[in-house]
Amino acid sequence: MKLSTKVAELTAIIEPAVAACDVSLWGVEFVPQGQRSLLRIYIEALPEELAQDKQVTIENCAAVNHQVSGMLEVHDPIAGEFILEVSSPGFDRAFFSESQMRDYIGQTVSLRLIQAIGQGDKKRRKATGKLDSMDDNSLTLSASDGEVFHIALSNIDKAHLIYEDM
Numbered sequence: 001m002k003l004s005t006k007v008a009e010l011t012a013i014i015e016p017a018v019a020a021c022d023v024s025l026w027g028v029e030f031v032p033q034g035q036r037s038l039l040r041i042y043i044e045a046l047p048e049e050l051a052q053d054k055q056v057t058i059e060n061c062a063a064v065n066h067q068v069s070g071m072l073e074v075h076d077p078i079a080g081e082f083i084l085e086v087s088s089p090g091f092d093r094a095f096f097s098e099s100q101m102r103d104y105i106g107q108t109v110s111l112r113l114i115q116a117i118g119q120g121d122k123k124r125r126k127a128t129g130k131l132d133s134m135d136d137n138s139l140t141l142s143a144s145d146g147e148v149f150h151i152a153l154s155n156i157d158k159a160h161l162i163y164e165d166m
Contacts, residue, residue: 027096091163108162
């Protein structure tokens with residue numbers, strides 16, 4: 001889940017603009033698509049608002065869109081045209097850092113790995129299961145079939161929460 005240099009640059013520009021709108025930045029995706037790139041920003045309610053069950057509103061998204069658009073015009077970090085999307089991370093949220101995953105220990109996550117794990121014909125680059133534990137270097141995941149995976153955090157390309165209606 002290492003950020004690309006471009007995403008790190010965009011995050012540094014975007015984060016203050018998001019904070020000015022009284023929400024927090026959950027993550028940034030940048031997808032170059034030829035002449036028109038896509039910049040997707042995920043915002044989350046501030047921790048004290050989350051504790052009161054307040055969520056991101058369409059008004060929050062519109063305010064962030066307006067604020068970030070101004071910052072991007074001034075700094076001009078994207079060559080050519082781009083589409084700017086602002087949204088909540090949603091129930092099936094992508095994780096942009098290992099620290100975000102720590103809050104979801106005990107819940108089901110899906111991982112796409114950089115290098116395959118497992119033995120023989122059971123090698124895989126995708127793993128889904130309950131996030132049992134994490135330390136500074138790895139995590140433990142229990143699949144629904146009982147298989148347990150110990151995965152280095154440095155081997156995770158992408159991760160997201162699997163929403164389970166309780």
